[in-house]
Amino acid sequence: MSRPEHTRTNSTNLNPGSRARPLEGRVGIVTGASRGIGAAIARNLASKGCNIVLNYTSDSSTSVTEELAAELEAEHGIKAAIVQANMGSENGPQHIVDVAKNHFQHPKTGKFEIGIIINNAGVAGNNPIEKIDCEQFARQYNINVRGPLLLIQAALPYLPHDRSGRIVNLSSVSSSLGP
Ligand SMILES: NC(=O)c1ccc[n+]([C@@H]2O[C@H](COP(=O)([O-])OP(=O)(O)OC[C@H]3O[C@@H](n4cnc5c(N)ncnc54)[C@H](OP(=O)(O)O)[C@@H]3O)[C@@H](O)[C@H]2O)c1
Numbered sequence: 246m247s248r249p250e251h252t253r254t255n256s257t258n259l260n261p262g263s264r265a266r267p268l269e270g271r272v273g274i275v276t277g278a279s280r281g282i283g284a285a286i287a288r289n290l291a292s293k294g295c296n297i298v299l300n301y302t303s304d305s306s307t308s309v310t311e312e313l314a315a316e317l318e319a320e321h322g323i324k325a326a327i328v329q330a331n332m333g334s335e336n337g338p339q340h341i342v343d344v345a346k347n348h349f350q351h352p353k354t355g356k357f358e359i360g361i362i363i364n365n366a367g368v369a370g371n372n373p374i375e376k377i378d379c380e381q382f383a384r385q386y387n388i389n390v391r392g393p394l395l396l397i398q399a400a401l402p403y404l405p406h407d408r409s410g411r412i413v414n415l416s417s418v419s420s421s422l423g424p
Contacts, residue, residue, distance in 0.1 A: 326344060364397075
């Protein structure tokens with residue numbers, strides 16, 4: 246029996262030096278984008294032409310996130326907005342979408358679409374079972390699990406309906422560790 250034909254989806258990982266910008270004009274939200282993996286993802290998306298909303302939470306990360314936004318705009322000719330919001334709070338995710346809309350809604354047509362959501366913000370306690378308390382559990386759960394749900398709910402009215410949108414939820418090997 247012959248194997249069914251396999252069709253490979255085009256990768257957006259372009260060769261270095263490639264000038265193609267497959268995400269030109271789109272809007273992407275990256276949570277936890279002040280540093281680490283989130284900042285790297287934001288750089289990657291911006292290099293492909295994507296306008297970016299950079300979320301972070303700590304006061305101490307404001308200046309570094311502002312610098313990242315300025316870097317992305319200068320290097321890639323995109324628009325970048327920053328938004329300080331706690332993904333673990335009930336209102337933080339909605340605030341991110343509100344700021345994104347304020348920045349990227351078309352002034353005349355009112356059109357606003359969120360093409361990409363990267364749920365990257367996350368915290369890990371990695372404590373043994375006997376050392377986990379309710380407060381710590383709630384904090385971790387609210388940031389890592391409830392936050393992405395609330396962000397997607399808030400973004401729902403603005404997601405594309407042609408299957409062109411992408412939502413990426415980052416996990417960790419930590420979730421499979423334990424006694
Ligand atoms: N690093 C790894 O080896 C690894 C491995 C597997 C999975 N991951 C996952 O990848 C993601 C990023 O990891 P990372 O190592 O790059 O993290 P990181 O360097 O610790 O950075 C965390 C980012 O999340 C933000 N953040 C933390 N709490 C937040 C909150 N309540 N609301 C909004 N933003 C918040 C931080 O903002 P501030 O700067 O404002 O604090 C920062 O931008 C996490 O989900 C992590 O679980 C990481």
